Amino acid sequence: MITVAEVIVDVAAYPVDRPFDYLVPTEMTNIIECGCRVKVPFGPRNVLGFVVALKNDTEVPLEKIKPVTQILDIEPVLTREMLQLAKWLKHETICYEIDALQVMLPSALRAKYEKFVTLQTNIENLPDSLKEWFQKSERVNLKQFEKNNLLPDIKRALNAKMVTLENVVGQKGKVKEVRKVQICPEREKLNEIVNNISNRAKKQKLLVEWMANHVGEIVDPDIIYQELNTSSQVLQAVIELGAASFIQQEVYRDPFTKEVKKTDFLNLTEEQSTALHKITDAMNRKQSETFLLHGITGSGKTEVYLQAIAKCLEEGKEAIVLVPEISLTPQMTERFRSRFGELVAVMHSGLSVGEKYDEWRKVHQGKVKVVVGARSAIFVPFENVGIIILDEEHESSYKQEDSPRYHARDVAIWRSKYHTCPVILGSATPSLESFARSKKNVYTLLTLKERALKQSLPTVQVVDMREELKKGNRSMFSQQLLESIRVRLEKKEQIVLFLNRRGYSAFVLCRDCGTVLQCENCDISLTYHRSNEKCKCHYCGYEIHVPKTCPQCQSDHIRFFGTGTQKVEEEIAKFFPEARVLRMDVDTTKTKGSHEQLLQAFGDGEADILLGTQMIAKGLDFPNITLVGVLSADTSLHLPDFRAAEKTFQLLTQVSGRAGRHRKPGEVVIQTYTPEHYAIELAKTQEYEPFYEREMHMRHQAGYPPYYYLALIQVSHEDVMMAAEYAGKAADWLRSKLSFQISIIGPTTAGISRLQNRYRYQCLIKYKIEPNLIPTLLQLIKLYRSDWIKKGIILTVDLDPTMI
DNA sequence: AGCACGCCGACT
DNA sequence: GTCGGCGTGCTC
Numbered sequence: 001m002i003t004v005a006e007v008i009v010d011v012a013a014y015p016v017d018r019p020f021d022y023l024v025p026t027e028m029t030n031i032i033e034c035g036c037r038v039k040v041p042f043g044p045r046n047v048l049g050f051v052v053a054l055k056n057d058t059e060v061p062l063e064k065i066k067p068v069t070q071i072l073d074i075e076p077v078l079t080r081e082m083l084q085l086a087k088w089l090k091h092e093t094i095c096y097e098i099d100a101l102q103v104m105l106p107s108a109l110r111a112k113y114e115k116f117v118t119l120q121t122n123i124e125n126l127p128d129s130l131k132e133w134f135q136k137s138e139r140v141n142l143k144q145f146e147k148n149n150l151l152p153d154i155k156r157a158l159n160a161k162m163v164t165l166e167n168v169v170g171q172k173g174k175v176k177e178v179r180k181v182q183i184c185p186e187r188e189k190l191n192e193i194v195n196n197i198s199n200r201a202k203k204q205k206l207l208v209e210w211m212a213n214h215v216g217e218i219v220d221p222d223i224i225y226q227e228l229n230t231s232s233q234v235l236q237a238v239i240e241l242g243a244a245s246f247i248q249q250e251v252y253r254d255p256f257t258k259e260v261k262k263t264d265f266l267n268l269t270e271e272q273s274t275a276l277h278k279i280t281d282a283m284n285r286k287q288s289e290t291f292l293l294h295g296i297t298g299s300g301k302t303e304v305y306l307q308a309i310a311k312c313l314e315e316g317k318e319a320i321v322l323v324p325e326i327s328l329t330p331q332m333t334e335r336f337r338s339r340f341g342e343l344v345a346v347m348h349s350g351l352s353v354g355e356k357y358d359e360w361r362k363v364h365q366g367k368v369k370v371v372v373g374a375r376s377a378i379f380v381p382f383e384n385v386g387i388i389i390l391d392e393e394h395e396s397s398y399k400q401e402d403s404p405r406y407h408a409r410d411v412a413i414w415r416s417k418y419h420t421c422p423v424i425l426g427s428a429t430p431s432l433e434s435f436a437r438s439k440k441n442v443y444t445l446l447t448l449k450e451r452a453l454k455q456s457l458p459t460v461q462v463v464d465m466r467e468e469l470k471k472g473n474r475s476m477f478s479q480q481l482l483e484s485i486r487v488r489l490e491k492k493e494q495i496v497l498f499l500n501r502r503g504y505s506a507f508v509l510c511r512d513c514g515t516v517l518q519c520e521n522c523d524i525s526l527t528y529h530r531s532n533e534k535c536k537c538h539y540c541g542y543e544i545h546v547p548k549t550c551p552q553c554q555s556d557h558i559r560f561f562g563t564g565t566q567k568v569e570e571e572i573a574k575f576f577p578e579a580r581v582l583r584m585d586v587d588t589t590k591t592k593g594s595h596e597q598l599l600q601a602f603g604d605g606e607a608d609i610l611l612g613t614q615m616i617a618k619g620l621d622f623p624n625i626t627l628v629g630v631l632s633a634d635t636s637l638h639l640p641d642f643r644a645a646e647k648t649f650q651l652l653t654q655v656s657g658r659a660g661r662h663r664k665p666g667e668v669v670i671q672t673y674t675p676e677h678y679a680i681e682l683a684k685t686q687e688y689e690p691f692y693e694r695e696m697h698m699r700h701q702a703g704y705p706p707y708y709y710l711a712l713i714q715v716s717h718e719d720v721m722m723a724a725e726y727a728g729k730a731a732d733w734l735r736s737k738l739s740f741q742i743s744i745i746g747p748t749t750a751g752i753s754r755l756q757n758r759y760r761y762q763c764l765i766k767y768k769i770e771p772n773l774i775p776t777l778l779q780l781i782k783l784y785r786s787d788w789i790k791k792g793i794i795l796t797v798d799l800d801p802t803m804i
Numbered sequence: 805a806g807c808a809c810g811c812c813g814a815c816t
Numbered sequence: 817g818t819c820g821g822c823g824t825g826c827t828c
Binding site for chain 1: 827
């Protein structure tokens with residue numbers, strides 16, 4: 001009987017986006033499993049692939065089928081669940097199956113392809129230019145030749161058969177190993193060695209005697225050096241005598257810097273326990289129910305999560321907690337680690353590739369039961385999930401912006417159905433989609449209306465900055481805000497000032513001609529980085545030194561403009577020279593851990609005012625903060641995005657929630673040029689439902705979600721005319737195929753009209769129910785793949801886009 | 805995608 | 817004659 005493996009190969013392209021059959025050699029049949037990574041020959045090269053099925057026959061003619069070269073995992077890296085989930089993702093987001101599989105694994109497990117040139121002749125026969133490279137070894141990485149512009153020479157040598165080219169498949173990350181000392185497990189042998197050591201070798205004798213007291217133990221060599229005040233030479237000598245040996249031991253890289261104290265459950269309010277009961281009830285009934293936990297800021301949502309997780313652990317099941325990347329601060333993760341200790345793994349982008357790999361391995365090996373992480377943590381390979389939590393469910397960072405363009409919320413619900421467990425979506429300001437679903441009873445609504453410590457919500461005042469201007473106040477602070485700051489400074493209470501700068505970052509501008517430094521490849525201004533005095537494009541990586549003079553007019557009045565926090569800081573100093581200000585922005589939080597240090601300092605009362613952008617809107621919880629000032633509420637309101645009002649309301653509610661969370665009452669001052677806008681008016685009362693009703697009405701009128709679904713088609717090409725022409729073709733084609741009830745807007749230029757030297761056009765499709773849409777889009781892709789791709793067109797489809 | 809194969813023009 | 821340009825087609 002033969003064994004055949006169906007393999008998804010690591011080649012992202014439509015024609016090969018299907019399983020390929022490979023013969024499993026007899027010696028591998030006992031080891032191979034679904035979900036293993038394998039090395040396979042594919043056409044003329046070797047690639048990595050994932051085994052998605054095993055069977056005993058094949059349709060493929062025997063002369064075509066090739067054997068698996070190697071199995072890379074003894075234990076499968078993907079569970080059956082994930083193989084199914086990948087198929088669903090492929091269909092749901094229109095992506096390649098390989099991309100769906102790869103996104104579930106830490107990048108350390110991705111393939112690394114290298115090419116090696118091997119010498120096949122006497123080195124003397126080589127051309128002079130190549131000789132030196134093969135002095136040390138007959139096998140040299142092709143990269144070396146690439147770097148030194150020797151590719152033509154290599155090509156010639158290849159044709160003359162003097163060298164051969166070899167593809168090597170490896171993996172990016174490694175398991176970290178450290179060298180330890182394994183002490184001999186037999187006491188008698190150690191005693192015998194001690195007796196044989198010459199009396200002149202005092203240190204060796206001492207060391208072996210010490211070892212006799214630690215028979216069979218595995219110790220860190222550094223401990224030996226310190227404890228016995230000895231050196232590696234002595235240890236080496238003793239090892240040669242046979243008293244111990246060096247071994248390699250697998251270790252986890254530890255991303256946690258400090259230990260945390262254990263904490264206990266807090267008492268729940270009545271609302272909290274009602275919510276908790278409904279959740280644990282669903283767990284008991286083994287039901288995949290989605291809860292929307294709508295709790296105002298400070299209502300203690302996290303405590304509900306923690307106790308639900310505790311219940312889940314009691315049942316012997318695992319828990320997944322997703323948190324937006326920016327609020328995944330040490331304070332946040334500590335709350336989980338202090339409750340569940342070593343059972344928690346943390347996954348976020350701040351970890352190195354190796355650290356992420358190790359956190360993933362802890363899950364894979366069953367060492368942890370709780371994962372706290374950003375978006376991609378939704379794919380952790382737990383096999384018995386008891387609860388999934390998405391905190392701040394309205395956050396747009398839960399949607400991945402490149403392939404596979406999945407939304408963590410959708411994946412969470414899919415997994416909850418697979419494991420028949422509940423999902424909790426938590427937020428003080430739910431997304432309209434989720435709240436609408438709870439109104440239709442698709443999700444179960446749980447409400448927390450009171451703050452956990454019964455504090456009242458802060459009072460909110462909205463200041464019309466136009467009036468201030470009329471009064472002749474040209475500064476960025478209103479009289480009202482200045483007065484409030486003065487009062488707090490006197491009372492020795494703390495202040496948070498929030499600069500709404502969504503979508504802005506530091507840039508470089510010429511004050512004479514107004515030129516802003518732009519990327520050469522993209523239609524976007526470069527971001528200034530103070531640390532290395534460079535300007536970088538965040539989209540393509542293009543980087544230049546800050547020029548001394550303006551490239552346009554040669555003026556030397558070229559200056560960097562920050563997020564504005566610096567300017568605010570200067571102005572505060574003018575009004576309140578005695579105030580101690582902490583500034584938190586990209587500049588002051590660049591190094592690892594600086595974010596944490598700044599917050600710690602503020603919490604310890606080392607400053608009176610914390611000034612910052614987005615990053616201070618979340619999770620900040622200090623008892624002495626009694627005033628929150630929003631310097632410009634409008635900035636996020638005028639972004640060209642149908643969610644601008646929703647995002648502004650969410651942001652204002654979030655920052656307002658920072659004030660008066662403990663005993664002292666809080667005050668919020670919001671400065672704006674459009675106080676009449678409903679997002680700002682309703683943020684003042686901090687009532688979600690009136691905002692929801694109002695915004696739903698707007699969405700209904702304009703034909704946006706949740707009333708309509710969206711799909712975004714993007715067409716790009718190096719040439720503007722080509723991009724525009726084919727975007728037009730795509731739009732026309734779709735209009736001819738889809739029913740007239742569907743509106744297709746565009747093509748228009750994309751938000752960033754040129755990216756990596758490609759011009760981009762897009763069409764927006766708005767639809768209610770259209771069973772034909774996905775098949776039609778797939779047809780469009782088919783059309784594109786056969787014909788357009790040759791002309792250099794790239795077409796992407798984003799179903800349910802979050803940004804337009 | 806990425807590679808070989810194949811056909812065609814321009815060079816040591 | 818052969819080197820290298822890129823259009824075509826295939827990958828178990």
